[in-house]
Amino acid sequence: MVNEFEIKKQICDIGRRIYNRNMVAANDGNISVKLNDNEFLCTPTGVSKGFMTPEFICKVDAQGNVIQANPGFKPSSEIKMHMRVYQKRPDVGSVVHAHPIYATSFAIAGIPLTQPIMPEAVIALGCVPIAEYGTPSTMEIPDNLEKYLPYFDAVLLENHGALTWSTDLNAAYMKMESVEFYAQLLYQSKLLGGPKEFDKENIKKLYEIRRKFGMPGKHPANLCQNKDGVNCHNCGGACHNEEYKQFPGYQYDFVGGAAPAAETTTAAPAANADAELVANITKQVMAQLGLK
Numbered sequence: 001m002v003n004e005f006e007i008k009k010q011i012c013d014i015g016r017r018i019y020n021r022n023m024v025a026a027n028d029g030n031i032s033v034k035l036n037d038n039e040f041l042c043t044p045t046g047v048s049k050g051f052m053t054p055e056f057i058c059k060v061d062a063q064g065n066v067i068q069a070n071p072g073f074k075p076s077s078e079i080k081m082h083m084r085v086y087q088k089r090p091d092v093g094s095v096v097h098a099h100p101i102y103a104t105s106f107a108i109a110g111i112p113l114t115q116p117i118m119p120e121a122v123i124a125l126g127c128v129p130i131a132e133y134g135t136p137s138t139m140e141i142p143d144n145l146e147k148y149l150p151y152f153d154a155v156l157l158e159n160h161g162a163l164t165w166s167t168d169l170n171a172a173y174m175k176m177e178s179v180e181f182y183a184q185l186l187y188q189s190k191l192l193g194g195p196k197e198f199d200k201e202n203i204k205k206l207y208e209i210r211r212k213f214g215m216p217g218k219h220p221a222n223l224c225q226n227k228d229g230v231n232c233h234n235c236g237g238a239c240h241n242e243e244y245k246q247f248p249g250y251q252y253d254f255v256g257g258a259a260p261a262a263e264t265t266t267a268a269p270a271a272n273a274d275a276e277l278v279a280n281i282t283k284q285v286m287a288q289l290g291l292k
């Protein structure tokens with residue numbers, strides 16, 4: 001395991017990236033990393049995340065209470081929303097919160113990122129829903145966030161910003177970059193007359209890539225492929241739960257109600273170009289996600 005001081009340095013590095021990429025203004029944003037079930041490192045409140053050094057970083061327990069903080073530093077006031085993610089998602093090792101311009105604009109306009117417009121966004125994120133507005137630093141944000149946690153790895157926070165989480169710090173940060181890039185593309189293509197969306201068949205192919213590579217995290221592609229809930233190997237039975245059917249991305253997997261074939265059949269010559277394209281895209285996406 002990487003030592004604690006190294007992780008503190010990594011948090012400072014990611015803080016600088018977030019600040020330098022205009023994903024936060026002034027002292028906004030916060031980052032946390034799980035050390036073990038009862039120890040978490042997090043950024044302090046009231047400092048710019050672009051100018052932190054390791055001694056700024058605080059340590060809290062699973063409830064967000066301070067274990068260690070140097071004089072003058074207090075854990076982020078938003079630590080509660082981070083702790084809710086760790087509590088509900090034991091697979092998560094890091095949480096990143098920022099206010100990137102485009103993603104936050106969508107969060108303010110009340111438009112979730114659900115339009116399937118590019119392969120990487122569909123594979124890496126699926127859809128990014130909006131968690132209902134809550135007053136910062138109260139329990140409203142964690143409470144409103146909770147229902148999205150079992151199904152997604154990124155949400156917009158209504159009239160506020162974005163929150164991403166993943167297995168480790170780098171992956172959680174990369175997810176934030178992906179969300180912002182997706183939001184920016186969506187915004188720009190709307191200016192150009194509206195994006196041309198993938199059809200359901202193409203979305204299914206991209207979801208299939210994600211499943212095939214067993215990519216970590218939660219995503220609409222991980223929802224049960226069996227509409228009738230016969231073999232709930234993907235959702236652990238969640239397909240019986242009406243709640244999850246309301247989430248964006250769900251509908252793409254159920255074209256005509258048929259479950260996708262278990263084995264991919266040999267591609268016909270006409271489909272080869274498609275297959276090659278998807279393979280190339282997948283390679284790039286996997287590299288971007290640091291999976292290979």
Ligand SMILES: [Zn+2]
Nearest residue numbers: 029097160161
């Ligand atoms: Zn915020």
